[in-house]
Amino acid sequence: MTAPASSPLPTPRGFPEAELRARTAAAQARMAEAGLEALLLTTEPALRYFTGFLTRFWGSPTRPWFLVIPASGDPVAVIPAIGAHLMGQSWISDVRSWSSPEPGDTGLRLLSDCLVEKAPEGRVGLPSGPETHLRLPLSDWARLRALLPRHHFTDDAEILADLRLLKSPAEVAKIETACAIATRAFDRVPEIAGPGVALDQVFRRFQMLCLEEGADWVPYLAGGAGPGGYGDVISPATPAPLQKGDVLMLDTGLCHDGYFCDFDRNFSVGAPSPETVRAHARLIGAARAGFDLARPGATFADLFGAMNRVLTPGGTTPGRLGHGLGMELTEGPSIVPWEGRDLQPGMVLTLEPLLTLPSGQVMVHEENILITPTGARWLSRPSGPEIALLPVPEAAKAAP
Amino acid sequence: MTAPASSPLPTPRGFPEAELRARTAAAQARMAEAGLEALLLTTEPALRYFTGFLTRFWGSPTRPWFLVIPASGDPVAVIPAIGAHLMGQSWISDVRSWSSPEPGDTGLRLLSDCLVEKAPEGRVGLPSGPETHLRLPLSDWARLRALLPRHHFTDDAEILADLRLLKSPAEVAKIETACAIATRAFDRVPEIAGPGVALDQVFRRFQMLCLEEGADWVPYLAGGAGPGGYGDVISPATPAPLQKGDVLMLDTGLCHDGYFCDFDRNFSVGAPSPETVRAHARLIGAARAGFDLARPGATFADLFGAMNRVLTPGGTTPGRLGHGLGMELTEGPSIVPWEGRDLQPGMVLTLEPLLTLPSGQVMVHEENILITPTGARWLSRPSGPEIALLPVPEAAKAAP
Numbered sequence: 001m002t003a004p005a006s007s008p009l010p011t012p013r014g015f016p017e018a019e020l021r022a023r024t025a026a027a028q029a030r031m032a033e034a035g036l037e038a039l040l041l042t043t044e045p046a047l048r049y050f051t052g053f054l055t056r057f058w059g060s061p062t063r064p065w066f067l068v069i070p071a072s073g074d075p076v077a078v079i080p081a082i083g084a085h086l087m088g089q090s091w092i093s094d095v096r097s098w099s100s101p102e103p104g105d106t107g108l109r110l111l112s113d114c115l116v117e118k119a120p121e122g123r124v125g126l127p128s129g130p131e132t133h134l135r136l137p138l139s140d141w142a143r144l145r146a147l148l149p150r151h152h153f154t155d156d157a158e159i160l161a162d163l164r165l166l167k168s169p170a171e172v173a174k175i176e177t178a179c180a181i182a183t184r185a186f187d188r189v190p191e192i193a194g195p196g197v198a199l200d201q202v203f204r205r206f207q208m209l210c211l212e213e214g215a216d217w218v219p220y221l222a223g224g225a226g227p228g229g230y231g232d233v234i235s236p237a238t239p240a241p242l243q244k245g246d247v248l249m250l251d252t253g254l255c256h257d258g259y260f261c262d263f264d265r266n267f268s269v270g271a272p273s274p275e276t277v278r279a280h281a282r283l284i285g286a287a288r289a290g291f292d293l294a295r296p297g298a299t300f301a302d303l304f305g306a307m308n309r310v311l312t313p314g315g316t317t318p319g320r321l322g323h324g325l326g327m328e329l330t331e332g333p334s335i336v337p338w339e340g341r342d343l344q345p346g347m348v349l350t351l352e353p354l355l356t357l358p359s360g361q362v363m364v365h366e367e368n369i370l371i372t373p374t375g376a377r378w379l380s381r382p383s384g385p386e387i388a389l390l391p392v393p394e395a396a397k398a399a400p
Numbered sequence: 401m402t403a404p405a406s407s408p409l410p411t412p413r414g415f416p417e418a419e420l421r422a423r424t425a426a427a428q429a430r431m432a433e434a435g436l437e438a439l440l441l442t443t444e445p446a447l448r449y450f451t452g453f454l455t456r457f458w459g460s461p462t463r464p465w466f467l468v469i470p471a472s473g474d475p476v477a478v479i480p481a482i483g484a485h486l487m488g489q490s491w492i493s494d495v496r497s498w499s500s501p502e503p504g505d506t507g508l509r510l511l512s513d514c515l516v517e518k519a520p521e522g523r524v525g526l527p528s529g530p531e532t533h534l535r536l537p538l539s540d541w542a543r544l545r546a547l548l549p550r551h552h553f554t555d556d557a558e559i560l561a562d563l564r565l566l567k568s569p570a571e572v573a574k575i576e577t578a579c580a581i582a583t584r585a586f587d588r589v590p591e592i593a594g595p596g597v598a599l600d601q602v603f604r605r606f607q608m609l610c611l612e613e614g615a616d617w618v619p620y621l622a623g624g625a626g627p628g629g630y631g632d633v634i635s636p637a638t639p640a641p642l643q644k645g646d647v648l649m650l651d652t653g654l655c656h657d658g659y660f661c662d663f664d665r666n667f668s669v670g671a672p673s674p675e676t677v678r679a680h681a682r683l684i685g686a687a688r689a690g691f692d693l694a695r696p697g698a699t700f701a702d703l704f705g706a707m708n709r710v711l712t713p714g715g716t717t718p719g720r721l722g723h724g725l726g727m728e729l730t731e732g733p734s735i736v737p738w739e740g741r742d743l744q745p746g747m748v749l750t751l752e753p754l755l756t757l758p759s760g761q762v763m764v765h766e767e768n769i770l771i772t773p774t775g776a777r778w779l780s781r782p783s784g785p786e787i788a789l790l791p792v793p794e795a796a797k798a799a800p
Binding site: 013054055056057059060061062081082083085086099100101103106126128129130131132133134135136137138139155200203204205207208211212214215216217218219220221222231232233234235236237238239253318319320323328329330331332334336338 | 413454455456457459460461462481482483485486499500501503506526528529530531532533534535536537538539555600603604605607608611612614615616617618619620621622631632633634635636637638639653718719720723728729730731732734736738
């Protein structure tokens with residue numbers, strides 16, 4: 001194995017304390033409007049958004065983690081002792097921790113004391129809308145409400161979703177770095193994929209390329225391969241070898257400093273059929289049409305329409321044609337016909353046109369863009385209309 | 401980059417339909433005892449346990465996924481259309497899907513119809529205990545209950561947790577394969593780490609080794625490095641270069657066919673200090689003491705005690721000293737002093753002794769074992785008492 005390229009750190013890790021404080025102040029301004037005394041947060045992106053707390057340990061479901069944003073003053077982290085050292089390196093000075101796991105309590109007493117202190121009138125908001133969940137066992141959720149019978153838990157008035165929608169320059173820089181890493185890895189796919197290589201080996205080797213090009217980790221890789229297209233876009237790899245005539249698609253969400261890219265590339269194994277050439281060009285045309293329309297004031301529905309007119313003239317492409325992107329592989333809103341919200345500068349989006357082929361298979365393409373004050377900017381290096389080629393060696397061509 | 405070793409597939413991918421049917425039947429037998437007409441499942445491991453549905457797409461929080469286990473008959477998958485093709489390849493024949501995202505509904509009408517059909521008397525169990533959560537926005541949870549005002553949602557009587565506790569031979573084979581991959585990758589750490597190498601590059605290169613040795617992906621890597629120990633065990637890597645006298649710890653949860661290993665290794669950068677030698681040997685001694693005690697009939701508390709006597713004679717080590725392992729990086733139960741349940745054949749556990757050093761830093765060690773009918777079997781290749789060495793090159797030794 002060759003050594004990876006030297007550590008690519010074009011942007012400083014983490015965020016300045018001032019940015020994390022500004023996020024908190026922005027939340028508190030919205031909380032005042034909504035009449036909330038506190039926000040109660042339980043999920044990875046929610047805690048990280050305000051504290052900068054970055055760890056892969058959320059893969060362990062054992063322990064709950066809580067962050068309380070009060071109406072004024074600094075957030076309080078109520079977390080298991082195993083995280084106290086790492087949280088202690090953040091800007092959060094009020095870190096309350098308990099030895100976890102522990103019989104019975106699981107931190108709920110500590111949390112309820114904190115909520116009594118920070119929300120004496122009991123008006124607590126929790127993210128409850130689309131794309132959220134409560135990362136707490138239902139039994140503990142019932143227990144918490146029993147500990148706080150006079151507290152009233154409501155939704156968070158979409159405060160967190162709204163704040164996360166608009167990325168700061170520092171956030172954009174991290175996403176752009178992730179995109180650049182994936183762009184370089186996609187450029188190198190011909191090194192690792194070709195006729196006869198098993199799809200699961202392509203997946204392994206592609207993840208190695210992502211790491212070699214500087215990814216911190218590769219939380220997402222899906223794709224497909226088949227003659228002229230593939231059956232879906234979320235399957236894991238099989239050991240089936242790539243064959244001449246296959247279209248290979250790799251879709252990756254890799255991370256740089258906790259921020260994702262999310263885009264894909266298609267490859268033709270050997271010379272593409274005329275149908276594949278046309279389908280790929282149409283996907284690219286749709287992404288370009290989306291990009292050309294994307295600007296502040298246009299709506300998500302407009303963006304859907306621009307791509308849909310290329311993909312499904314006179315009809316409606318099923319599903320969505322892209323989504324928000326940032327701290328998670330996918331974020332809201334979706335690019336769908338009924339999403340009337342405006343595009344705004346600072347939004348980072350994927351454009352994800354999909355074609356269903358006459359065979360019933362699909363082909364998808366995906367790019368990442370930033371909405372700017374005057375239009376949009378590519379964060380992924382956009383693909384041209386010609387599908388990339390994985391050449392068939394001369395010897396293989398001659399074989400029966 | 402050299403080519404990875406040929407695809408290591410010592411066990412067939414997935415599970416025979418008979419095994420998935422047997423899991424369902426076992427759940428149904430327990431449901432009958434508990435008086436439940438249906439189980440409602442929403443999380444990745446829960447759906448996969450019964451269906452075999454394996455995808456990394458759960459990283460996208462946009463869409464809910466549901467599986468309904470009826471009192472008799474086959475499970476019903478109520479899932480977004482984007483998953484219908486992949487679920488269609490499973491043994492589940494009743495797949496009900498909706499175009500998602502969709503305004504308003506998000507599948508709840510389809511789900512409530514299914515629950516009316518499968519649980520006409522309204523007795524529905526949901527996993528609600530330790531280590532669970534409901535993967536559904538709170539607003540949708542309220543909406544579902546409003547759609548089904550006569551249904552009574554209760555906990556699942558720990559049915560899912562109990563079933564998952566005992567691994568089948570096919571599950572054990574997958575975990576053992578993951579362990580073997582990680583064992584090989586750990587053996588190669590001296591290829592990629594040594595004095596002067598930045599810790600974040602060590603993390604990247606180690607993940608590449610895991611993939612090269614056959615991991616499908618590497619969902620978890622944490623660790624630390626510092627003089628004689630490290631501050632915690634969940635931090636991401638910094639760009640600080642390794643230095644002579646550092647102890648480097650790498651802790652990985654890599655996946656083979658959806659099953660995890662979870663163990664770590666310590667390395668001394670240059671010759672270890674006598675304190676490091678002693679601390680490492682003590683950790684290994686604790687893991688061995690746990691292994692020697694582990695057998696059916698001993699309790700989790702006994703297992704804690706055996707390790708604790710080596711680590712903290714006369715006292716109690718804080719936190720837990722291991723946990724279950726399988727479809728998730730960590731599973732219940734925890735190895736803690738108050739866990740009175742018995743060890744049983746088929747349990748897969750981590751033994752994870754921890755020492756707090758006089759400096760306040762920590763050292764941890766971790767191995768993976770299977771409880772057998774007569775004792776235990778190592779799944780990771782157990783470390784010896786001597787800490788592994790990352791040699792300091794002669795030139796570096798001579799430098800000031």
